[in-house]
Amino acid sequence: MLDIKRIREDFDGVKKAVELRGKGDFGLEEVRALDIKRREILAQVEQMKNHQKTASKQIPVLKKAGEDTTELMAELKKLSDDIKVLDTQVGETEAALRDALLNVPNTPYKDVQEGVDDSDNVELRRWGTPREFDFPEKAHWDVGEDLDILDFERAAKIAGARFTVYKGAGARLERAVINFMLDLHTEEQGYTEILPPFMVNRMAMTGTGQLPKFEEDMFYIPQKDFFLIPTAEVPVTNLLDNEILSAEDLPIYYTAYTPCFRAEAGSAGRDTRGLIRQHQFNKVEMVKFVAPETSYDELETLTANAEEILQKLEIPYRVIRLSSGDLGFSSAMTYDVEVWMPSYGRYVEISSCSNFESYQARRANIRFRPEEKGKPEFVHTLNGSGLAVGRTVAAILENYQQADGSVVIPEVLRPYMGGLEKIEA
């Protein structure tokens, strides 16, 4: 969430920045009103508490001196009741303020171009050249089914639409991709591997910004008030919630493989075939906790770390910067990495790398001490997919397919496939 002091001191600036996202009102006026109300009541009740405290301490003294305290106690009883009423008001106002604040999105970074939606996104660079096929290329779901390594029909029997069963070399390919990505991040890029819970509580979901606004996108376990994680970002970022790190601890780089669960409410009819949009998919995620002044440099290296995977897999991609209107709720700036998908005839998102600045850190209360004895400050958090595994497998199946229906295994993955060079029917 945003700093209430910043909203207090630069209301118009914040309002203008938030409105770059379009999509109407974010309740900033309400935030301002609640903030004022809260401070008014607070000043009053704190003064009363001070009196209550001082007077209460007199009671044992007076009693010892043999004086009658009945009258004083009656007076303080009245004061105590009044304080309770005001305290309740403070609590309610504070809760309302926090709720309102949680619904205000992050302000876009200065480099983010103003825009309405994804049509205003800016392409920054391309890598590789899309392959020219000398045969009619197939979509990955056909490649997979023809090779008997993907089974969407049987997945539908046991679960429903938007699920996949991987089989044989397909299952192994998925696992190979996961291991390849994790090894690259941990052995060459300096990340520490985390294997977190796949379910989290409400507080964690609020810390990274999925709640309260996007509850309908999540799978929920009412029995325990748990949510299935929509991304490893949630458990891994919240790992450090309510902690104060020392300056030497930073930067912290974590990477984690997890399945991800998304209800995909509101995307009925979109990407209904294949691996692109599933209720459950695998992803390797990178998460960074860094000092504020370094966070935009860290975003560049984070994105480069994701790109390196596609370079090593030798699959063409491009990098775009999201416009203010396409930016995620908690993000200040986001680069998407998009992989070339022959069946789509275009680039498809495979990674999203974002700098959240202090927005998540403030929600999750993740701080560090810039100087030994100094005041704690909020860290900056970043994360990026490195990469979406199902989409990577889809891209491999499409980009590496052969005229005879087989699929050549990218060289870097062969050690993870027991030396297998090609998947054949």
Add this chain to the structure above:
RNA sequence: GGAGACGUAGCGAAGUGGUCAUAACGCGCCGCACUCGAAAUGCGGUUGUCCGCAAGGGCACGUGGGUUCGAAUCCCACCGUCUCCGCCA
């Protein structure tokens, strides 16, 4: 799931209704003194947050309620940890 114990500063731990919570005591850490230097010793310092221009004040003893003039202390609920039993991979 059943029974019990516990949750106070970085750690250990005291406090069981009042004028003890920047919280006894111990350890750790930082500074100073002593020393050529170190150890030992001595002295001092070691939470965060909110309101306020400031002076100053409020809050926090796992979390949330309740009782009371006053709660770390009494009561209720929840969360977590540990032990035993049951079940289970």
